[in-house]
Amino acid sequence: MYDFTVIGAGVTGAGVARALSRYKADVCLIEKADDVSNGASKANSGIVHGGYAAKNGTLKGRLNVLGNRMFEDLNNNLNFGYRKTGGLVLAFDEEERLLLEGLLANGKKNGVKDLEIIKRDRILKLEPNLNPDVKYALYSKDVGVTSPYEYAIALAENAVTNGVDLFLEHEVYDIIKMDNSFELITDKSIIKAHTVINAAGVYSDAVSKMAGVNYFNIIPRKGQYILFQKGTGAAVKSVIFQVPTKNGKGILVTSTYHGNLMLGPNSEEVENREDTGTEEMTLEYIINTALKSLPDFDLKKKLKTFSGIRSTPNTGDFIIKEEFPGFINAAGIESPGLTSSPAVAEMIVNIIKKRINLEKKNSFNPNREPIIKPNSFDVAEIKRRIDLAPCDDRIVCRCEGVTEGEIRDALTRNIDISTKKAVKMRTRAGMGFCQGKFCGPRVDELIERIKII
Ligand SMILES: Cc1cc2nc3c(=O)[nH]c(=O)nc-3n(C[C@H](O)[C@H](O)[C@H](O)COP(=O)(O)OP(=O)(O)OC[C@H]3O[C@@H](n4cnc5c(N)ncnc54)[C@H](O)[C@@H]3O)c2cc1C
Numbered sequence: 195m196y197d198f199t200v201i202g203a204g205v206t207g208a209g210v211a212r213a214l215s216r217y218k219a220d221v222c223l224i225e226k227a228d229d230v231s232n233g234a235s236k237a238n239s240g241i242v243h244g245g246y247a248a249k250n251g252t253l254k255g256r257l258n259v260l261g262n263r264m265f266e267d268l269n270n271n272l273n274f275g276y277r278k279t280g281g282l283v284l285a286f287d288e289e290e291r292l293l294l295e296g297l298l299a300n301g302k303k304n305g306v307k308d309l310e311i312i313k314r315d316r317i318l319k320l321e322p323n324l325n326p327d328v329k330y331a332l333y334s335k336d337v338g339v340t341s342p343y344e345y346a347i348a349l350a351e352n353a354v355t356n357g358v359d360l361f362l363e364h365e366v367y368d369i370i371k372m373d374n375s376f377e378l379i380t381d382k383s384i385i386k387a388h389t390v391i392n393a394a395g396v397y398s399d400a401v402s403k404m405a406g407v408n409y410f411n412i413i414p415r416k417g418q419y420i421l422f423q424k425g426t427g428a429a430v431k432s433v434i435f436q437v438p439t440k441n442g443k444g445i446l447v448t449s450t451y452h453g454n455l456m457l458g459p460n461s462e463e464v465e466n467r468e469d470t471g472t473e474e475m476t477l478e479y480i481i482n483t484a485l486k487s488l489p490d491f492d493l494k495k496k497l498k499t500f501s502g503i504r505s506t507p508n509t510g511d512f513i514i515k516e517e518f519p520g521f522i523n524a525a526g527i528e529s530p531g532l533t534s535s536p537a538v539a540e541m542i543v544n545i546i547k548k549r550i551n552l553e554k555k556n557s558f559n560p561n562r563e564p565i566i567k568p569n570s571f572d573v574a575e576i577k578r579r580i581d582l583a584p585c586d587d588r589i590v591c592r593c594e595g596v597t598e599g600e601i602r603d604a605l606t607r608n609i610d611i612s613t614k615k616a617v618k619m620r621t622r623a624g625m626g627f628c629q630g631k632f633c634g635p636r637v638d639e640l641i642e643r644i645k646i647i
Contacts, residue, residue, distance in 0.1 A: 196220045196359075198546075199378060199387035201366050201401055203227075204235035205342065206527050207393030208349035209539035215356035217543075217552040222385065223350065223358055224378065226365035229616045230609065231346035233395040235532065236619065237470065237502030238417070239459060240342045240450055241433055243530040244281055244334035246301025246309055247443055253512040255304045258530040260537035262336055268536055272348035273564035274341055275451045281337030281433040282317060284487055285330040293437040294332045301334070308335035323429050325489050337433050341451040342532055343619045344566075347609070352562045354608040361385070362610070366394075369404040369521075376405075376520065389550070391522045391542060396467045396505045398513075398525030407517045412526060414467045415504040417459025418476050423495045423627055424594070426455035434487045442529070445483040452622065455491060457484040464503065472499040498629065504528040514538060516545050565604050565620050571595045590640065591633035593626020601637060605644045612645050614638060 198214050200207045203225035211223040225232065245259035269276035285291045294311050301309045310333055317331045318324060354360050361380070368379040369390065378385040394401040399412040427449025434447040442461045450456050458480050477499055484491075507513055507526025512534070516522045522545060524538055531538070546552065571579070571589070579589040579597070586599030604620035605611065614630070614637050617623055623637050624630030630637075 195375060196222045196385065196387040198222075198389045198391065199224060199376070199385060200391045200393055201378070202233070202393040202395055202398070203230035203346070203350055203360070204233045204393065204395050205231075205346045205349065205532055205535040206395070206524050206538055207391070208346050208353060209535045210391050210393060210524065210542050211358045212349045212353040212356070213539035213543050215353045215358050216554055216558045218555045219552065221353075221358045222361060222387070223353060224361045224364045224366055224380065224385065226363065228363050228613060229611055229619070230350040230360070230362075231343040231619065234502050234505060235346045236343040237419075237500055238342055238529070238532055239419075239446060239448065239456070240339050240532070241281070241446070241448065242276065242338035242340055243533045244301065244309065244336045245304050245306045245530075245533075246297045246332065246334055247438060248304065248530055250300050250303035252510075253514060254530060254534065255300075257512065257534035257537040257541065259305050260540075261530070261534040262338075264536040265338060265340065265533075269340070271560045272345075272352055272562045274344040274348040275566075276338055276340040276345075277451060278336070278338040279432045279449075280320075281334045281435060282321065283332040283435040283437060284317070284324070284328050285437060286325075286327055286486070287329065290437045291330045294330055297332050297438075306334065306336065309333070321430055321432060321434065323488060323490065324434065325487060339433065339448060339451050340532070345532075347620060348562050351607055351609055352560070355562065356558055360609060366401060366404070369401070371405070374520075389520045389522065389546065391524060393524045393527070395527070396503050398505060398523065398527075402517070402523055402525055405517070405521045407521065407523065410513055410526065411508045413506045413508060414464050414469075415506045415528070416462050416464045416469060416501050417504060418472045418480060418499065418501040419456055419458030420477055420480060420499050421450070421497050422455040422491070423497050424453050426491070426495050427453040429455055429488060429491060436483070436487060445480055445487075447484050447488045452625075454497065455495075457481065459502070461504070467503060470501045470503065472501050497627070512538070514541055514545075516549070519549065522546070565600055565607075566622060567600065569595055590636045591621070591623035591626060593628055593632070594622040596621045596623040596633070598640065601640050602644055605641065612641055614641070617641065
């Protein structure tokens, strides 16, 4: 019998599991996929938002600002990749300037610091490649970029280090309420717990209904992206937004944490919660809209397109509450859910503390070593290392300079993975120009060798 069971291993669930692993309690994390970070947490903009956009008075507004302030320390502990870049919301006329004034006022109410409206000369000094027609921008110094799936993986690894049991490939399909506990019926086993935390993302309404709580629905909203080759992200230093529309923050131009230019996302309601395809017409719209911010980028350097599904709740705000003793929803966590996630985890621990006495354990280890080690291999060094006999220094992925040692590290950590996709998310092998054509077979061979031993 677990004290706490968390359903869903995205940034919300993995964050809650890690936060609970600080205490003397038996905790498990249940995920239906064969790896953590399988939902929205693996396909989003990766922006650590400043907190000026989420409406004052909402949970989103409060938790965004709190979460933003926690990222630097978290990254120092967990080494997932985070960089404070600053962000600019561009305005091209007086009407748009009024929208910036609204964001500025909202941000100040939310407690965002370092927020100001700046004019064309300063904007172009900060970002010389932007459209020279820009007139004003809301400048938020607290905006940053992170590697979202590496963040979710780091949270989950550290939770496991601190005693959390992770059950992958366990889909919860029913929740039975007992006297003082719950039975979670999964496709593999029955898991018993005193308290259940629902962090099932786009399926959080379905999981909530399993426990008899059905006052909200999730509206899946797709966002599509175009990602460019490594190095192209140098075109901008900060995250470049346009003024928000009724569908959200609009099309942004950013560098990913790893230096790829990225454009997107749009926002469209979809019926199928697994619909992560991309469509030519939408991609064209994204390119044309992004050109207004950044008039010159090389489409020939396009690497791939992808999309993610937002868990938009019909209530308009995050749903974070104990619905009845022992059943806690962390549902409808759409954007800025990545940014808010550390604060969401803290909020859930505080909800639990109102009912249960949680005692801190001395053995909690907040730290996790990185998998990707920074390197500066030049072409000659990569060529030399590609031909080495199998050893940790051998280069396996020549586009991203990934070594055999990094892949061995990923495959032998405390989350049991054995797919190329899982290795790719942890090491970047296969994320480069050739998209895994060169390294794919080598990674397969390593998986076989390392996992069989
Ligand atoms: C296009 C897009 C752009 C975004 N950009 C940003 C951004 O820049 N900044 C920001 O702060 N936020 C952003 N967000 C929001 C952010 O990505 C999400 O809020 C966050 O990732 C939600 O995490 P989660 O853990 O709640 O959900 P998820 O990551 O979706 O995780 C839920 C998990 O639950 C599992 N699951 C579901 N049902 C079951 C079941 N029955 N049994 C077991 N497991 C189950 C799923 O497999 C999944 O792994 C964006 C989202 C999208 C889609």
